[in-house]
Amino acid sequence: xxxxxxxxxxxxxxxxxxxxxxxxxxxxxxxxxxxxxxxxxxxxxxxxxxxxxxxxxxxxxxxxxxxxxxxxxxxxxxxxxx
Numbered sequence: 127x128x129x130x131x132x133x134x135x136x137x138x139x140x141x142x143x144x145x146x147x148x149x150x151x152x153x154x155x156x157x158x159x160x161x162x163x164x165x166x167x168x169x170x171x172x173x174x175x176x177x178x179x180x181x182x183x184x185x186x187x188x189x190x191x192x193x194x195x196x197x198x199x200x201x202x203x204x205x206x207x208x
Contacts, residue, residue: 127142127156127159130160130163130164130167131160142156154189154191155189155191155194158182158185158186158189158191158194161182161185162182162197165178165179165182179201179202182198183198183201183202186198
């Protein structure tokens, strides 16, 4: 699950589907991770990036995952637009 979903093998896709069915919180965490990765890898415009990060931050707040909250606050506190 450390790779982008598009780079998962068929076997990895099948195994994660089973894992996610049994543990939906792992799927939520994986989705948050994949989304954050996508923002940094695919966003070229800084303003659009900050907008996407703000939406991601809201999803993190709703998820209740403390570790993602720490990451989210760190990004917000240290990467303000100028």
